[in-house]
Every structure is written in structure tokens, then in C-alpha cells.
Amino acid sequence: MAWPYRADQLRRALRSRAEDAIAQRLGVPPPLFLTSSDASVTARPGRAVPGPGRSLLPMADTQPLTPREAFEMLLDGNQRFVAGVPEHPNQDAARRTEIVPAQNPFAVLFGCYSRLAAEIIFDRGLGDLFVVRTAGHVAGPEVLGSIEYGVSVLGAPLVVVLGHDACGAVAATRSAVEDGTPAGGYVRDVIERVTPSVLAARAAGRTEDADFIAEHIRHTVGLLLDRSRVLAQAVEAGQAAVVGLSYRLADGTARLVTAHGLEVPAHAVS
Numbered sequence: 001m002a003w004p005y006r007a008d009q010l011r012r013a014l015r016s017r018a019e020d021a022i023a024q025r026l027g028v029p030p031p032l033f034l035t036s037s038d039a040s041v042t043a044r045p046g047r048a049v050p051g052p053g054r055s056l057l058p059m060a061d062t063q064p065l066t067p068r069e070a071f072e073m074l075l076d077g078n079q080r081f082v083a084g085v086p087e088h089p090n091q092d093a094a095r096r097t098e099i100v101p102a103q104n105p106f107a108v109l110f111g112c113y114s115r116l117a118a119e120i121i122f123d124r125g126l127g128d129l130f131v132v133r134t135a136g137h138v139a140g141p142e143v144l145g146s147i148e149y150g151v152s153v154l155g156a157p158l159v160v161v162l163g164h165d166a167c168g169a170v171a172a173t174r175s176a177v178e179d180g181t182p183a184g185g186y187v188r189d190v191i192e193r194v195t196p197s198v199l200a201a202r203a204a205g206r207t208e209d210a211d212f213i214a215e216h217i218r219h220t221v222g223l224l225l226d227r228s229r230v231l232a233q234a235v236e237a238g239q240a241a242v243v244g245l246s247y248r249l250a251d252g253t254a255r256l257v258t259a260h261g262l263e264v265p266a267h268a269v270s
């Protein structure tokens, strides 16, 4: 199956009037904001006009063009949050107005609840992240559809699965598997979807919480790529990357667990 949108369709869907305004002010043609790596897959998400005092150049907080740039932008924000020096970008009234006509998030963030708020821990603002959250980042059809929407319609070049230590969903699943602790209602559905990760970690002889969390993150990334052809093709085409990050509640760091469509040094993967 081909990438579901032709270049011109994506261009129309993704390039906002604000991007044209940037192009005009920079004196460059709009294609600056599109990748030219493949004629069949072109559009990149744009960021709208920077607010007062911000650079118009495609710097870290203006315009990610590649999955790598989006990833670095996300990690930069996390480092600011960890260091206690957040910049709170795109949280003002100007940004609020700017994103009314269109949204161009630079990342889809698929994460668990609730002690990690995406825009806070990555120090971003309005319209930057397309956030999808379920307990234990379990993915059913609606979730897969939402993530695909973020990538194929909104043009986000990065999908992040965000797990965290001391995850209640993983702990409840371990209890269900190891002690037979029952779960009622639809919570059972969450636990059933986390169970393969817990079983895999146990089969590998893991005992530490961090190992179970990492296994579940890897499993979720694998599931997204396995179930979603749209996502797999976007990664194959170099249009998007799918990465798994593990967030530590105590210090606020997000560590790389796995990456697809993004070359990272081996030592960067924990």
C-alpha cells in the first residue's frame, strides 16, 4: 500500500497560512518547509509564526523538518524541565491565536497517566504535541487511529511511546499474572493488553520493575508498527520515527528505550 496521501494533498493539508507568512518574511519559497527526499512522501509539519522576540530561523524551537530534529527538540525540552529552567514556549495568547486555523504538532505522544503531563515534562506549549493517553499505554483501534491521524493527516514526524517507572497498570498486571489478583470491569481489558509484556519479561528472567517497564515500552512500540501499516510505511519512507521513552517520576528524565526510523548511538539506548 502506498503512502495514503499524495504530496500535493499533504502540502495543502499541512502547510498553514502562517508557514507561508514565515516563508515570505524569510524571502524563501514555501518548499523550504517540505522535505525533498522522496517525491511521493513530502510534507513535514510546520510550526507557525514564532511569537514576539523569537527567531524566525529554523532553530530548535521553530521548525522540525525531520524525525531527528523533532526528537532532539523533545529531548531539549525535557532537559530544560529536569534542570528547572523551563522556557514555557508557545503558551501565550499569540500562540493561542496562531493555531486556530490549523495544527501542526511535531510529535505524537502516546503515554500513560497521570504523574507525567506531556507539555510540562517536555516543556512545550499549545499545538506542539498530539497527545494520546491510556492507562499502561495500551492500544486499541481508537488509539491506533488517533496515532495514525497525528502522523498521516497532521504530519507529525515523531511518535513517542512514553512509559514510566512505578506504573500502576504494569504493577496491577504483574499482580494478576503472579498472584492471580483479579481485575474487574474494563480494567481487565487494560491488564490483558499489558499481560504479553509481563509474560515476556518474566520469560527473560527479569525481576526489576524497570525491566518490566522497558519491556512494555518496547512491546508497545512493536505493536504500533506491527498493527499500523500507515505508521510502518511512514517509518520505512523516512517520514516518521517511532521511539520508546521511559520517564522517571523522581527526577523527571525521559530515557530512550527503543527507536525505529531514527539512528541513535547504542549507548543512548538504556
Ligand SMILES: [Zn+2]
Pocket (backbone or CB within 6 Å): 112, 113, 114, 135, 136, 164, 166, 167, 168, 169, 170
Ligand atoms: Zn503508568
